[in-house]
Amino acid sequence: MFRFPVCHGSVLVICAFTLMTMLPWSWAPLSAQELTVYSARHYDADRQLYELFTETTGIQVRVVEDGGDQLMSRLRAxxxxxxxxxxxxxxxGRLAVAERRELFAPVESEYLIKRIPSHLRHPEGLWYAFGQRYRIIVYAKDRVDPAELSTYEDLVDPKWRGRILVRSSSNVYNQSLMASMIATHGSEAAEAWARGLAANFARQPQGGDRPQIRGVxxxxxxxxxxxxxxxxxxxxxxDPNDAAIWDQIGLFFPNQGEGERGAHTNVSGAGMLRYAPNPEHAQAFLEFLASDAGQEAWIRGSREFPVVEGITPPLSPDEYPFRADTSVSAQDLGRWGVPAMMLFDRAGWR
Ligand SMILES: [Fe+2]
Structure with a gap:
């Protein structure tokens, strides 16, 4: 029998919705109503995510936000x-660091396994991805014909000499991109690629991803x-300046040709912590994140792509049809993250 702490008026709508999505915890009686989340995400829209979870389950959420590395240090302390x-x-890459530091405890959930494809979760349930992010090429519409663009590998071509902007190799997004190159081509070829790419830089890497777009x-x-x-x-x-930039740039998803592996896919995700005082609530929260309502709330702030089918993505597939790389799993990205850092040094990508 479905149990729900309060089920009147507007909340009733949510109850009905919960039943429709058939979440496994919908039937479970809920005890101490509390959950503490350490989050490296900083979106206003995430507040709605937590509120929706509380409305749906009665579990109050306490959130501590900080950088991913800071939160991991805090957890260790x-x-x-x-x-x-x-x-x-x-x-x-950061999920892998948390895993290596033994911060997570496994969550066994048929619901999560059913909802999330295997390349987007840890094989033993230590963490699950809830959003997908693609590392793409942004080009100046007035100076680049998208027909000139093809693959990440092609970016070492001399035609790009002095034209490529990218942030520093100390950034985890680039480390994961490099990890995907190692997983696909091996260390030697990946190092040669990084060296060739660095030779085509327009300037020494500086700033985050946004300044690169502004630079274009x-x-x-x-x-x-x-x-x-x-x-x-x-x-x-x-901001009208941002809107003006959007008008000047084109988005290109690399490696879409026949036989190509698709655009480099990275994730954001979460796991239950090893010393979680409320493991049942942690599992309920992870399952909520994989529900339709949870997925919609997750991508609302971040503009990531959902991990479950049937959720409207933030970019129209008609306008931007592309294939994501599913050949390199999120776990592989984590596995090759450390070698990636060493190769960057040797390749001269600062
Ligand atoms: Fe980011």
Missing amino acids: EGRNSSADVFITVDA AAGEGDIAIVNHYYTLMMRDSD
């Missing part, structure tokens, strides 16, 4: 005294390698 139940972070619009370089959602934030921004 707190040890078994930590009050945190769930850790949310971005990038497969300002003519400092002709193409940039960035995570897709930064362009969408500009598209949706109230």
